[in-house]
Amino acid sequence: MHRNRTLAVAGSLALAAGAVLVPAVAAQAGVSQGTAFYVDGVAYRTVATPNDLSGTGAPDHSFDTIYDLGGAQANVAEAAPGDTDxxxxxxxxxxxxxxxxxxxxxxGDLNDDGILxxxxxxxxxxxxxxxxDGGVVASFTCPVIPFPGGR
Incomplete structure (x- = not known):
């Protein structure tokens, strides 16, 4: 499947497949139905919470990164529960x-499994x-839950 994009913010604030919701949408949220994002090849879902940490001045190192891929596939995060970081x-x-x-x-598909x-x-x-890298577009908290079956 050919997925052409014109250099646009990949999903801006409404993240891929309704997976991780930013505060403006989080009030409608609950547990994501599908894969919210991958961490090291494992699928996770999330529970969206209505909060916004963008104006708190919290240091960048106190956050983990979620890469918003704009709906081309589920997003990707750098850490998950159980990781030391x-x-x-x-x-x-x-x-x-x-x-x-x-x-x-x-x-980017270093292991040839068809996804990032x-x-x-x-x-x-x-x-x-x-x-x-289009820069940070949102900062918030939400828990993550391993998706049954890992993918």
């Missing part, structure tokens, strides 16, 4: 910009020039 569900969402997601997938499933894979696509 997990920040307890405090997230900064980074927009990933690209023209053609097929190019992003080709550059880890922060390392997203970063490989950015390093290869197939995508660009």
């Amino acid at each position: 997990y920040n307890g569900g405090r997230w900064q969402v980074t927009a990933v910009l690209y023209e053609d997601f097929d190019d992003v997938l080709e550059a 499933g880890s922060a390392e894979e997203v970063e490989a696509a950015i390093d290869a020039g197939a995508a660009m």
